[in-house]
Amino acid sequence: MPILEVKGLRKSFGGLTAVADVNLEVHEGHIHSIIGPNGAGKSTLFNLISGYYSCDRGQVIFKGKDITDLPPQEITRMGIGRSFQVTNIFSGLTVFENLLAAVLYAKGQGLRLFSNAQKMFREETEEVLSSVGLIDKSGESAGVLAAGDRKRLELGIVLATGPDLLLLDEPTCGMSPVETSDTIDLIRKIAEEKSLTVLFTEHKMNVVFSISSHITVMNFGAIIAAGKPEDIRANQQVQEIYFGKRDDPSSR
Numbered sequence: 431m432p433i434l435e436v437k438g439l440r441k442s443f444g445g446l447t448a449v450a451d452v453n454l455e456v457h458e459g460h461i462h463s464i465i466g467p468n469g470a471g472k473s474t475l476f477n478l479i480s481g482y483y484s485c486d487r488g489q490v491i492f493k494g495k496d497i498t499d500l501p502p503q504e505i506t507r508m509g510i511g512r513s514f515q516v517t518n519i520f521s522g523l524t525v526f527e528n529l530l531a532a533v534l535y536a537k538g539q540g541l542r543l544f545s546n547a548q549k550m551f552r553e554e555t556e557e558v559l560s561s562v563g564l565i566d567k568s569g570e571s572a573g574v575l576a577a578g579d580r581k582r583l584e585l586g587i588v589l590a591t592g593p594d595l596l597l598l599d600e601p602t603c604g605m606s607p608v609e610t611s612d613t614i615d616l617i618r619k620i621a622e623e624k625s626l627t628v629l630f631t632e633h634k635m636n637v638v639f640s641i642s643s644h645i646t647v648m649n650f651g652a653i654i655a656a657g658k659p660e661d662i663r664a665n666q667q668v669q670e671i672y673f674g675k676r677d678d679p680s681s682r
């Protein structure tokens with residue numbers, strides 16, 4: 431049984447169908463990427479899975495349970511942790527406080543408890559900080575972190591919610607090649623250590639092909655190919671999308 435199953439999922443914005451009857455299976459322990467050009471519907475699909483958008487029709491099944499259109503916080507508590515394409519860090523808080531807030535959110539605790547919670551959840555928060563390599567920066571203001579550290583903090587925020595499935599929307603966006611490769615190593619290591627399943631979107635093809643066990647390709651809201659990296663690399667339709675149309679002899 432797949433850990434996540436998406437069946438006939440559809441979402442339109444006015445006349446634009448952003449996600450068009452998408453079917454998807456993600457299996458436990460896999461690192462599964464969703465690729466496709468800008469506007470293909472990847473983030474919208476993530477928003478539907480994680481409950482931030484309601485769908486027009488279709489179903490999302492997680493661990494055998496129908497979670498379609500449940501509120502995001504409930505979906506988080508059931509074990510789907512997601513990061514956003516645009517960072518959602520509180521710049522005015524320290525690295526530690528950002529993670530503590532995520533731990534409290536996952537436990538359904540209000541931020542009113544912040545001062546007491548600092549003591550109660552310090553150990554748990556510090557464990558996550560260590561696993562993403564930010565323990566030495568826990569007292570720093572999150573607003574001044576470099577791009578790579580911000581993404582690491584975001585990953586920590588998602589991990590703090592105790593997920594079984596990680597949804598990462600462009601986890602290496604804006605990173606240098608070195609930061610990108612460090613982040614990919616970190617995601618791979620954490621997924622293995624914590625037995626997580628990862629579903630992520632990414633534009634950098636070297637990242638996609640180095641880390642994915644499975645790849646799904648979207649274009650104009652629909653899935654146009656799905657399979658192992660070698661199948662996707664060889665797929666003609668995918669090549670046309672990424673490398674442009676083949677020469678049309680009649681146009682010469």
Ligand SMILES: Nc1ncnc2c1ncn2[C@@H]1O[C@H](COP(=O)(O)OP(=O)(O)OP(=O)(O)O)[C@@H](O)[C@H]1O
Pocket residue numbers: 443446448466467468469470471472473474475515
């Ligand atoms: N809240 C919204 N209201 C209206 N249109 C939206 C909304 N969210 C997304 N769209 C549209 O839906 C389509 C799919 O967008 P989406 O952000 O899912 O694409 P994407 O594959 O994540 O692209 P990118 O690679 O640039 O992140 C786009 O045409 C976008 O403009």
Ligand SMILES: [Mg+2]
Pocket residue numbers: 472473474515599
């Ligand atoms: Mg997107």
